[in-house]
Amino acid sequence: MSNQTTSQRLYSLDALRGFDMFWIMGGEDFIHELAHATHHPAAVWMAAQLSHVAWNGFRFYDLIFPLFLFISGVSTPYSVGREIDKGVENRKIVLRIIKRGLILVLLGVIYNNGLQITELSQIRFPSVLGRIGLAYMFACMIYVYASQRFQYVWFVGILISYWLIMKFGAAPGFVAGDLTIQGNFASWVDRTVLPGRLHLVIHDPEGLFSTLPAICTGLLGIFAGNFLKNNATKTPTQKAATLAIGGLLCLIVGGMWGLIFPINKNLWTSSFMLYAGGCSLILLAIFYFIIDVLKYQRWAFFFTIIGLNSILIYMSVKVIDWNYASEGLFQWLGQLFGENYYGVVITLAVIGVKWAFLRAMFHYKIFLRV
Numbered sequence: 125m126s127n128q129t130t131s132q133r134l135y136s137l138d139a140l141r142g143f144d145m146f147w148i149m150g151g152e153d154f155i156h157e158l159a160h161a162t163h164h165p166a167a168v169w170m171a172a173q174l175s176h177v178a179w180n181g182f183r184f185y186d187l188i189f190p191l192f193l194f195i196s197g198v199s200t201p202y203s204v205g206r207e208i209d210k211g212v213e214n215r216k217i218v219l220r221i222i223k224r225g226l227i228l229v230l231l232g233v234i235y236n237n238g239l240q241i242t243e244l245s246q247i248r249f250p251s252v253l254g255r256i257g258l259a260y261m262f263a264c265m266i267y268v269y270a271s272q273r274f275q276y277v278w279f280v281g282i283l284i285s286y287w288l289i290m291k292f293g294a295a296p297g298f299v300a301g302d303l304t305i306q307g308n309f310a311s312w313v314d315r316t317v318l319p320g321r322l323h324l325v326i327h328d329p330e331g332l333f334s335t336l337p338a339i340c341t342g343l344l345g346i347f348a349g350n351f352l353k354n355n356a357t358k359t360p361t362q363k364a365a366t367l368a369i370g371g372l373l374c375l376i377v378g379g380m381w382g383l384i385f386p387i388n389k390n391l392w393t394s395s396f397m398l399y400a401g402g403c404s405l406i407l408l409a410i411f412y413f414i415i416d417v418l419k420y421q422r423w424a425f426f427f428t429i430i431g432l433n434s435i436l437i438y439m440s441v442k443v444i445d446w447n448y449a450s451e452g453l454f455q456w457l458g459q460l461f462g463e464n465y466y467g468v469v470i471t472l473a474v475i476g477v478k479w480a481f482l483r484a485m486f487h488y489k490i491f492l493r494v
Contacts (some may be wrong), residue, residue, distance in 0.1 A: 133351070136415035139424035142431030144191045147174065149430065149437050152185065157467035164365050168205055179305065180386040182399060189252060189389070190341050190400040190405065192434070196260050197345020198408065201353045214268050221264045224252055226259025227494050231396060231435070232330075235442060247320040250330040255439075263342030272350070279343045283394040286337045287385050290393070303386060305349035310334045310391055327390065332390040341392075344374075344401045348408060364413035371405030374398045429482045436492035437482060450474040 152174045158164075159171035173184040207217050232251025266278050290309055291301045298307030305327045306313060314322060314331035322328035348370075352363055380399030387396045414420050420432065430437065440446070447470070451458075456472035458466040485491065 130494055134198075134202070134412065134416055135421060135428070136408075136411040137195060138431040139415055139427045140411045140431070141192065141195050141434055142424075142427030142429065143407075144188055144195065145292060145430050145434045145437060146427060146475075147185070147188055149478050150192075152469055154468065154471040154475065157471050161464050161468050176389065179390060180388050181230060182387050182389070182396070185230070186389045186396075187400050187403050189255075189391075190338075190397070191404045193259055193338060193341045194258050194345040194401060194404040194408075196256065197263055197342040198349035198352075199349075200264055200267055200342075200346045201349040203349070205353065209267070217268055218265055221261055221268070224494050225257040225261030225483070228260070229254040231439060231494070232257065235439060236441065245321060248323060248328075249318060249320050250314070250323070250328045250332065251329055253435075255330045255335050255338055259338040259342045263346060266339075266343065267346050275346070279340050279347075282340050283335055283397065287381075287394045290385070290391070303391065304386070305390070308391060329390045334390075337392045337394055337397045340394075340397050341401060341404075344397075344404070348405060352412070361413070362415040364409045364417055367405050367412065371409060373440045374402030374405060376402075378402055408450065418429040423436035426479070429479060429486050433482050433485050433491055435494055436485065439492075440478075440481075446474050446478060450477045453477065 155167065155174050156171045159167040176185055177183050204217060204221070206212075229251075232253030232255075233247070233249055235253060236248040236251050237246075266275055270278060290303065293309035294300050294302040295307050295309065295312035298304075301310060305324070310331060310333040311327040313327060313333040314328055318328070318332055322331070348367060351366070355363065358366065373472065375398075378395045378401070381398065382393075382395035385393050385395050387393060387399050389396055389400075411424075415424050448472040450470055456471065457473070458469040461469050
């Protein structure tokens with residue numbers, strides 16, 4: 125790990141990825157258990173923020189997924205860009221990108237369904253990892269083959285095209301522009317072309333068609349990463365400020381667009397992409413300024429350990445019963461705190477056991493790379 129912004133991965137990027145994954149690996153459960161135990165207004169509010177909006181709207185938990193994809197984009201100019209700078213052929217670079225994307229799609233299918241033989245109709249193909257894999261793959265291909273100006277053209281073109289398709293299209297039997305779960309065009313496409321089952325029967329939040337605007341989430345990350353890596357005219361502090369201002373502008377544009385094209389994670393609407401992207405830019409600016417500019421890094425080690433093995437800890441729930449292990453070690457502690465706080469203690473134990481596992485992986489330099 126290094127603090128150099130010119131050649132190597134940003135320390136703040138691993139920490140931000142770890143912060144993002146922390147909520148998935150147990151932070152969310154801890155807040156929900158705390159709200160249940162205390163009924164404190166602050167804890168109840170935080171618990172509400174750590175749950176998805178049913179359809180239209182935005183909460184903090186709706187940011188977790190796009191933030192991870194955004195971070196993947198930020199790292200692209202440092203990883204893929206390094207290969208380009210070395211003169212590696214575009215064809216070889218793109219083949220590796222496609223391989224990585226397809227591996228993530230496969231891991232997503234395994235995450236959803238496990239390793240078992242079952243009927244095709246019972247398999248759910250769309251997944252979080254699958255969307256990350258496909259969106260990352262196409263965003264990187266645009267980065268490799270398009271000039272920086274045309275990367276922006278792709279970004280704007282995809283967002284506007286998706287909006288127009290959703291505005292003038294609909295499922296058969298519904299009026300144009302219907303954005304309900306039954307009538308929207310994206311869900312109809314998924315029901316028509318995707319094999320297997322959808323998560324919500326008639327709709328899948330990680331569906332194929334709504335992956336289109338998710339490509340722009342990856343591209344926004346690429347823009348941010350390219351700005352941090354290659355803009356030599358600004359100081360690190362000015363870079364952090366520029367990222368924050370860019371994030372604020374995305375929030376404003378996304379919020380205004382949301383008045384006519386609702387902010388909706390399930391459909392990954394263009395307004396949602398910009399709104400979540402704005403939040404992501406602001407978080408990146410904060411982490412970059414504190415960690416890479418001011419050099420306050422020790423506090424971030426907790427998150428960095430998670431961020432360096434994010435795919436491993438995400439997939440681990442399918443092969444390791446973390447709750448069983450944590451209760452086996454810390455059930456006595458939960459009993460000491462009483463029945464009301466038992467869940468709070470055990471969720472903290474789960475986080476601790478997972479982090480200790482990741483710390484051991486870090487010590488032995490074992491990382492799951494895709």
